Amino acid sequence: MIIVMKTTATAKDVEKVSKIITDKGLRVSVVNGTEQSVIGVIGDTTKIDPRAIEVDIAVDHVMRVSEPYKLANRAFHPDDTVVDVEGVKVGGENLALIAGPCSVESEEQVIEIAKAAKKAGA
Template sequence: MIIVLKPKVSKHEIQDLVEKVESYGLTAHVSQGTETTIIGMIGDVTKVDPKQLEVSPVVDHVMRVSEPYKLANRAFHPEDSIIDVAGVKVGGDHLALIAGPCSVESKEQVIMIAKAAKAAGANMLRGGAFKPRTSPYAFQGMGTAGLDILIAAKEETGLPIVSELMSAEYIEEFNEKVDLVQIGARNMQNFDLLKEVGKRCTKPILLKRGLSATYEEWIMSAEYIMASGNPNVILCERG
């Protein structure tokens, strides 16, 4: 359920409505655009009477949201999301081009590719330091050493780093070294990982769609991250 406010509502009036929403035992999510302010109500709204909210002179109308996802719903924030990745804007009219090797294999390889990618117009560098493989015998990535190579490439080119996180045990290291944390297609529905990323990741998240996931399942995975505390999620379609 969302409360759509009338134009030119004061911060004090918004806070009064937030407190009223919280008095129902719900969480209030405020989204302020250039023209419209919306308060989303998250939780069990079955006992909320919309008419009790619509009597407020600052409320335009109250709407029920039928989709299971709330924070990732356009109704909760109708304006385009603009995610800042180390100074590079993603969303709206900003075109982000991310390029780089599937896996980090050597410093020379990554720096060469990073320079070529930047020259071609890329504004972020992607490289896999930790790699999920179908075969247990295939190259699994260089791990921490691979992240350090990506940092060296960033120092050479200035390109922000994108790399895939496969386990919650590396979240603190990714917070320190990576600018955009990728959750790969195989982990799109690793809900324990998604919740930990939402709670502990301080960087934006690039969430790839699972191998056979529906759009709703994909968005619900984004909802896991956002509901756990990280609102900066970028959806990435898998090729």
């Protein structure tokens, strides 16, 4: 389940709605986007009537979600994730070509690959 808060919702509003959910024994994942906050509900949401949440003045709308990978789902996390790796931005609009072995058999193999990559200019 995804609870989309109104753009006017305050941190207290998000906290209040989150508490309603956690009091029912479910977990929440709050994402504060640039426009509005989204509360992802993790667990058996059959315990929750979406209409009971939607009556809150700070809630824009509630959606049931049946898709897997809720924590990585764009509906839960609409903004891009950008990670800075020693000055190199990975994610968002930034393209990063990352390569490596498909699997690692031993520490020796990792060291050998790292030495070869360094020698090649990585």
